[in-house]
Amino acid sequence: MHELPVTQSILKIALDHAEKANAQRITALNIVMGELSSMVDDSIQFYWEIVARDTIAEKATLNFRRVPAELQCMTCFHKYHPTDKELVCPQCGGVGAKIIAGEEFALESIDVE
Amino acid sequence: MPTNIPVVENILNANDRLAQENQARIDAAGVFSINIIASPGAGKTSLIEQTLPLLKDKLRVAVVDGDIATSIDADRAAQAGALASIQVNTGGDCHLDAVMLRGALEQLDLTQFDLLIVENVGNLVCPANFKLGTHKTVLVASVPEGDDKPYKYPGTYRGVDALIINKVDLLPYVNFRMDYFQQGVQVLNPGVTTFPLSCRTGEGLAAWVGWLVQNAKK
Numbered sequence: 001m002h003e004l005p006v007t008q009s010i011l012k013i014a015l016d017h018a019e020k021a022n023a024q025r026i027t028a029l030n031i032v033m034g035e036l037s038s039m040v041d042d043s044i045q046f047y048w049e050i051v052a053r054d055t056i057a058e059k060a061t062l063n064f065r066r067v068p069a070e071l072q073c074m075t076c077f078h079k080y081h082p083t084d085k086e087l088v089c090p091q092c093g094g095v096g097a098k099i100i101a102g103e104e105f106a107l108e109s110i111d112v113e
Numbered sequence: 114m115p116t117n118i119p120v121v122e123n124i125l126n127a128n129d130r131l132a133q134e135n136q137a138r139i140d141a142a143g144v145f146s147i148n149i150i151a152s153p154g155a156g157k158t159s160l161i162e163q164t165l166p167l168l169k170d171k172l173r174v175a176v177v178d179g180d181i182a183t184s185i186d187a188d189r190a191a192q193a194g195a196l197a198s199i200q201v202n203t204g205g206d207c208h209l210d211a212v213m214l215r216g217a218l219e220q221l222d223l224t225q226f227d228l229l230i231v232e233n234v235g236n237l238v239c240p241a242n243f244k245l246g247t248h249k250t251v252l253v254a255s256v257p258e259g260d261d262k263p264y265k266y267p268g269t270y271r272g273v274d275a276l277i278i279n280k281v282d283l284l285p286y287v288n289f290r291m292d293y294f295q296q297g298v299q300v301l302n303p304g305v306t307t308f309p310l311s312c313r314t315g316e317g318l319a320a321w322v323g324w325l326v327q328n329a330k331k
Contacts, residue, residue, distance in 0.1 A: 002207055002239050006124060013122050027115045031124075036268045038238045069267075071300075084264050087300040095296055096303035099271065105242075106123050111115040 003040060007047035014057055014110050023112030026057040030111070034104040035069040060110075069102030128243055131211035135218060135246025142223030145329040146231065148209075148245050150269065151253035152262075153235030156279040158186045159312040160253055161230060165193040167322045172227040172329050177201060177217040179209040179234045186232060195230075197221055208239035211246055227329045237262065241269040249274040249328070256280040256289045263297030271301040275308065277321065282311040 010029065018026050033039055041064045052058050071087070072079045075094030088095055123129070139146050151157045161176060168174055175197040176190040187200035199217045201209060214231060223229070231247055233240040241250075252273040254262055257280060263270040270276075276298060284291070298305060306324065310317025 002210075002243070005206075005210070009124050009127055012127075013120060013124065017118055017120050017122075021116075021118050023116075023118075038242060038268060074303075082264075082267065082300075085261075087264055087267065087297050089300075095299040097300050099267075099301070103268065105125065107120045109117050109119045109121070111117050113115050 003043040004047050004051075006039065007044050007051050010044070010107055011048075011051050011055065011057060013107050014060075015055060017110055018056060018112050021112060024056065025113045026060045026110050027113055028061045028063055028111035029057070030063045030065065030108045032065045032067060032104045032106050032108050034067045034102040036099065036102040037105040039105055065108070067101050067104050070100050071097040072100050073097050125242060125244075128211045131215060132244035132246035135211055135214050136248070137246075138218055139223060139229060139246065139248070142226070144223050144226050144229050145325075145331070146229040146247040146249075147325075148231045148233055148240070148247040148250045149253060150233045150237070150240040150250060150273070151235060151255070152237045152258060155235070155253045155255040155258060156312050157232050157235065157253050158189050160277065160279065161186075161190050161195075161232060162193040163312045163315065163318055164230075164322060164325070165190065165195055167318060168228070168325065169194055171326055173225060174228045174230060175199070175221055175223075175226045177214065177221075177229065177231045179203055179213065179232060181205055181207075181234060190230075190232075196226065203234055207234055207236050208243050209233050209245060210243040214245045214247075228325060237266045237269050241266075241272050251275045251277060253277045253279055254294075256283045257287055260290045260294035261297075263294060263301065267301050270298055273302065273305065275306040275324065276302075278307065278309040279312055281309045281316065282314045 073089035076092040078091040176195040178187040184200040187198040190198040308321040
């Protein structure tokens with residue numbers, strides 16, 4: 001449900017940067033989205049078509065780069081992908097891990113003309 | 114030929130900036146503030162209801178209640194002794210955000226309070242992403258929800274400053290493996306302050322109230 005304000009925010013960031021670059025048109029937005037970010041790309045796509053209407057980003061494509069979650073065990077420093085059943089380190093069984101990837105949610109770049 | 118312009122901007126920046134402004138406003142008034150998050154039915158409102166009478170004569174408390182609709186929770190907080198209770202209806206949104214909290218703060222004279230309790234919308238996913246500007250985030254888990262929640266909502270369990278395990282009086286009746294639950298918590302949030310308690314029997318509430326008082330008097 002929160003994807004509407006989030007999509008508006010993506011549009012605003014893109015338009016601000018396009019304006020600074022004196023761009024005529026935004027052709028693509030490159031978004032990085034971590035597995036743990038709890039954002040839904042289909043939903044952003046759906047709202048995008050509504051919020052971008054009548055702007056220079058109207059026809060832009062949304063490209064999502066998905067980043068899998070990665071934890072690093074703070075005991076043996078093994079890096080692993082957590083599952084929804086197991087979070088402890090598969091190598092040493094240690095608890096106390098750092099999330100090193102998967103929380104990203106950013107607009108990386110835009111393609112403009 | 115399109116040109117690529119690097120942006121690298123966190124999409125939730127606008128909310129994060131507003132959250133910082135909220136925190137500055139709360140700090141300026143010398144108030145300690147918490148954001149309570151939980152799934153629906155975990156006992157956020159019951160916790161506030163049971164906590165307020167125990168804080169009477171200790172802390173002056175304001176409660177901001179977020180809900181999709183109705184003012185049931187804010188009414189319950191007022192009845193339990195909150196000096197002010199503000200209802201924020203999110204109009205269908207699944208979480209409070211910094212703009213909504215700012216609107217609520219504008220209705221309060223913060224200098225009249227020691228503790229601000231923000232009760233977020235019942236939801237284990239979205240509130241974790243939207244900072245409000247409170248000092249601490251408190252997660253209320255509850256025994257009947259099951260022991261797998263830390264595994265399913267790692268982002269939420271990781272980001273909290275205190276964890277309440279509510280409804281411990283039901284432990285004999287449900288299949289809740291405390292060690293499995295705690296193991297999930299410890300992976301992502303080692304050493305997090307934890308309060309097992311029961312809003313129904315009152316067991317464990319004293320430690321939680323002590324934590325609030327200690328933080329508010331700092």
